Every structure is written in structure tokens, then in C-alpha cells.
Amino acid sequence: MGLPPRGAIWRVLVTGGAGFIGSRLVRRIETEWENAQVTVVDDFRSGNFKNLEGFRGDLIAEDISRLEMRAFFKPKDFDAIFHLASITDTRVADQKQMCLDNIEGFRNLLEFAQGTRTPITYASSAATYGIDARVNAETDPRKPANVYGFSKAQLENLAMRTLLKPEHAGWAVNAVRYFNVYGPGEAHKGPMASMIYQLYRQMKAGNRPRVFKQGEQTRDFVHVDDVVQCTLQAMAGGKPGVFNGGSGAARSFNDVIALLNKALGTGLEPDYIDNPFAFFQPFTQADLTRSRHELGYEPQYTLDKGVAEYVAWLEKQAC
Ligand SMILES: NC(=O)c1ccc[n+]([C@@H]2O[C@H](COP(=O)([O-])OP(=O)(O)OC[C@H]3O[C@@H](n4cnc5c(N)ncnc54)[C@H](O)[C@@H]3O)[C@@H](O)[C@H]2O)c1
Incomplete structure (x- = not known):
């Protein structure tokens, strides 16, 4: 049509x-x-x-x-x-x-x-x-x-x-x-905004980005x-x-952190934390x-x- x-x-x-x-x-x-x-x-x-x-x-x-x-x-x-x-x-x-x-x-x-x-x-x-x-x-x-x-x-x-x-x-x-x-216009979603936005906020505040061990879970x-x-x-x-x-591609949380460090000019290491969820999408x-x-x-x-x-x-x- x-x-x-x-x-x-x-x-x-x-x-x-x-x-x-x-x-x-x-x-x-x-x-x-x-x-x-x-x-x-x-x-x-x-x-x-x-x-x-x-x-x-x-x-x-x-x-x-x-x-x-x-x-x-x-x-x-x-x-x-x-x-x-x-x-x-x-x-x-x-x-x-x-x-x-x-x-x-x-x-x-x-x-x-x-x-x-x-x-x-x-x-x-x-x-x-x-x-x-x-x-x-x-x-x-x-x-x-x-x-x-x-x-x-x-x-x-x-x-x-x-x-x-x-x-x-x-x-x-x-x-x-x-x-x-992810992208412009999601801030109002708070905890439901994308992980890219959550990690950006943490890093912008000077904190190490927190992700579940070992940050290799991927998302499209x-x-x-x-x-x-x-x-x-x-x-x-x-x-x-x-x-x-x-997007047709699977990228890891570690990838996101590396890209955010590059864009922000920071060198913050991930803070890997235990995953409390029995089910968490690995991919x-x-x-x-x-x-x-x-x-x-x-x-x-x-x-x-x-x-x-x-x-x-x-x-x-x-x-
Ligand atoms: N953001 C994502 O990653 C994602 C992923 C998969 C699917 N979706 C779907 O995309 C759509 C948009 O999501 P979004 O990320 O923009 O979320 P959002 O929460 O920003 O937008 C949803 C909007 O719908 C309105 N709304 C909810 N229920 C309503 C109702 N019964 N009557 C009138 N308005 C109502 C809300 O006020 C809000 O403005 C949703 O259907 C969502 O399920 C989003």
C-alpha cells in the first residue's frame, strides 16, 4: 500500500x-x-x-x-x-x-x-x-x-x-x-529505560558501571x-x-561499557555483581x-x- x-x-x-x-x-x-x-x-x-x-x-x-x-x-x-x-x-x-x-x-x-x-x-x-x-x-x-x-x-x-x-x-x-x-526520549522510564541509559547515568556520575557477572550477556x-x-x-x-x-546483532554489556567509556572519555572498569535472578536472558x-x-x-x-x-x-x- x-x-x-x-x-x-x-x-x-x-x-x-x-x-x-x-x-x-x-x-x-x-x-x-x-x-x-x-x-x-x-x-x-x-x-x-x-x-x-x-x-x-x-x-x-x-x-x-x-x-x-x-x-x-x-x-x-x-x-x-x-x-x-x-x-x-x-x-x-x-x-x-x-x-x-x-x-x-x-x-x-x-x-x-x-x-x-x-x-x-x-x-x-x-x-x-x-x-x-x-x-x-x-x-x-x-x-x-x-x-x-x-x-x-x-x-x-x-x-x-x-x-x-x-x-x-x-x-x-x-x-x-x-x-x-534505546535512544533519546527514554529518561522518563526510570528503571525501565534501557541498560545503555542506566549505565550512562552511573558512569556520568563517576561510578563504576554495575552489571551481572561477567558482563558477557548479550542483547539486541x-x-x-x-x-x-x-x-x-x-x-x-x-x-x-x-x-x-x-538491530540483528547481539552485543554484550561489556561492549556497551567500552563504548560508553569511549564516548565519555572515561576509563571506568565494570563492577561485576552476582545475579539474583533464577532466570535472566543470556542472549x-x-x-x-x-x-x-x-x-x-x-x-x-x-x-x-x-x-x-x-x-x-x-x-x-x-x-
Ligand atoms: N522500549 C522497548 O525496549 C520496548 C521493547 C519491546 C516492546 N516495546 C513496546 O513498545 C511500545 C512503546 O514502549 P515505550 O518504550 O515507548 O514505553 P513508554 O512507557 O514510554 O510508552 C508507553 C505509553 O503508553 C501509554 N499507555 C500505557 N497504557 C495505556 C492505556 N491503557 N491507554 C492509554 N495510554 C497508555 C503510557 O502512558 C506511555 O506514554 C509498548 O507497547 C511497549 O510494550 C518497547
Whole structure:
């Protein structure tokens, strides 16, 4: 289906638009499509108004799982829907709250958009893969290790089940499974911000960066601008399905510390501490074969480039 030409009026709904990734997506859309009409739905449970500096659109400060959508809009008001609203604190153990808010929010949106078959791209997560230590492709079994990952798997099931109905066949509802996203705009997430940001903060304060022994656990760290790009390409692709949104590379916490030392001009040695968790992912890495072939997605950031640019950005904020 593609995306509209740059000068076109593009009417877009972004849920979770005051959050880290959602606000970066909103900014990208408003920058590149100068006539875009963006509506954000966000109840600010983990977002921050500062992320929406310069926002030109309409903001509905409501909970998407309880919002009576038709009281605010008609389905034909939107050309595209990006659904990123979610409880993102993976430590939330209240299973009812996690499932109710995350799953019912998506169901509400699907029911709203089904009559017009408005395309939807929604945020899923690498947490659906669980703690399997391997390069994960979308066809791998899903084994979420926490209720957050479980709720994301249920979003995927709901989309799949909806699309099985003959009247919805071919409706462009697709997911991007984000991996470990880092970059500008995540500070409001506190302990849920990326390890890159946590380690930066420790080192900036002159402390040795604390990581679990021996710092060789790896993650697919992906820059926020790459996942925004992948999300836009999933929308442009117009195909139902699930797509990995990662960097395609696994890098260790020791690598991150070395890159932060380089960017900060420090020489802080890691402080290796015991890992208290029985289950801790030793390795994550996205297999990008499907995203590359079906979406044309190609990440632009290596970890080296991403950390260097991110630290430069963080240092500028501190001035
Ligand atoms: N950051 C990552 O590494 C990562 C990895 C995998 C998946 N994701 C997914 O990407 C999406 C965005 O995450 P983020 O990192 O930007 O987190 P975030 O917490 O900064 O953003 C989530 C936003 O959704 C809003 N929100 C939550 N529940 C809501 C509800 N019921 N109604 C309305 N608004 C609601 C929050 O206020 C917040 O602004 C989420 O769906 C998340 O699960 C993120």
C-alpha cells in the first residue's frame, strides 16, 4: 500500500504517543508529512508531556482500554493507526491489570477500526520469545517468561483470530516485535529505560558501571529511530503478520561499557555483581530475514554509532 506522499494530508492515530517510541514516531510523522493530522491517545501512566514538545496535533488523555472511541472519533477519521500504548513496566506482577489494560485496549481498537479496515501497526515485543538463548525468527515458538510478554502474545493471537474471519481477510493489521530499544526520549522510564541509559547515568556520575557477572550477556540493542523506521515500513507494507524490529546483532554489556567509556572519555572498569535472578536472558538477537525481505527494513545504527550519537545527545541535554 505504501505511505502517502510527503505533502498529503495523512490522518493518523497514535496510541501511547507520549511515550518513548510513540513520541519519536509522532515527531517523525509531523516532520516528514507537514500536513499530517496526528491524534495521540495516551493516559500518561508512563509517558511524559515533555516528549511531545512541538506537537501540533490533538491529544486525548484517556485509557485506550476503557475509551468509548466513537464518542471522540469516527473510524473513517483515520488513514492509519499505530498502537503503542501498553503497560511497559515489565515488573508489574498484577496479571489482571496487565492483561486487562493491554489486551482490552487492543480489542477496543480492532473493534473500532474493523468496519473501515483501517490499517493498524501495533507494538509487540521480543519478550514473547521468552528466555530462549538463540537468534529468534518470527516462526519460533513463543514462550513468554512474564505476564508482560504473555499479554503481547495475546495481542498477536487476537489479531490473528480477527483476520481469520472471512470479512477481515487481508486487513493490514501487523505487529513489530521490538527488541531492546534505546535512544533519546527514554529518561522518563526510570528503571525501565534501557541498560545503555542506566549505565550512562552511573558512569556520568563517576561510578563504576554495575552489571551481572561477567558482563558477557548479550542483547539486541536497537536504536529508537530504527524501530520507528521499521514501524513505518510495516504500515507501508500493508501486509498482515508479525515482524522482528531489532538491530540483528547481539552485543554484550561489556561492549556497551567500552563504548560508553569511549564516548565519555572515561576509563571506568565494570563492577561485576552476582545475579539474583533464577532466570535472566543470556542472549537476545533478532533474525531480520522476514523484515528485510517483506518490509525492506534495514537498520541504520550499529551499536557503536548509536551509543556515540546518543551520548552526544545526552551530554547536550545536560548543558
Ligand atoms: N522500549 C522497548 O525496549 C520496548 C521493547 C519491546 C516492546 N516495546 C513496546 O513498545 C511500545 C512503546 O514502549 P515505550 O518504550 O515507548 O514505553 P513508554 O512507557 O514510554 O510508552 C508507553 C505509553 O503508553 C501509554 N499507555 C500505557 N497504557 C495505556 C492505556 N491503557 N491507554 C492509554 N495510554 C497508555 C503510557 O502512558 C506511555 O506514554 C509498548 O507497547 C511497549 O510494550 C518497547
